[in-house]
Amino acid sequence: MPYYHDEVDAVLRALADPTRRAVVERLAKSPAVVSELAAPFSMTLPSLMQHLRVLENAGLVTSQKHGRVRTVSLRPGALDVLHLWLGEQRTPAEHQADRLGIHLTRTTSKET
């Protein structure tokens, strides 16, 4: 799956930067206009716009312009690709623990 690997690569590269991660954390709460996003960081607007472009190219955010105001949102399901990748990295021991957990849940729910 070359397309999937490119997606994982773009998302992880985008999130490896603490400023971009802080933007994602802020947008997970609600969409925001660019000036709001810039406020907590001591950086110029062009620098922030560059970070937003990286996030947009990685498929993590989308933005819409209404008049002179640009609103940025976290794309729904943006981080699904990372969930998927993480799931694939479960070790045999972790899979065994999962199966034990499922077994215990089933046993417990039968008992109640």
Next chain:
Amino acid sequence: MPYYHDEVDAVLRALADPTRRAVVERLAKSPAVVSELAAPFSMTLPSLMQHLRVLENAGLVTSQKHGRVRTVSLRPGALDVLHLWLGEQRTPAEHQADRLGIHLTRTTSKET
């Protein structure tokens, strides 16, 4: 939680590199000796060792030396910090979808 944020930062920086990600993917299957890990990559052993150090510093892998052979393993729970961070980035709409999913699961299991 400054310690937690440092951990997330180290893990994401480590995983942003495709070689290091390929090493993690390989180690999720089973521990491996260094020469095995080096085989699929056209890179020198010192370069690989440098990648392994980054992964080790990020808490993702551990290694043990027996005689002249060094075996590298994925640290159990190594990626938990990333699962946690991803969970925190769920948007209000995704939380609502989660609640709907839980409601449907409960309703369905009552009916059967």
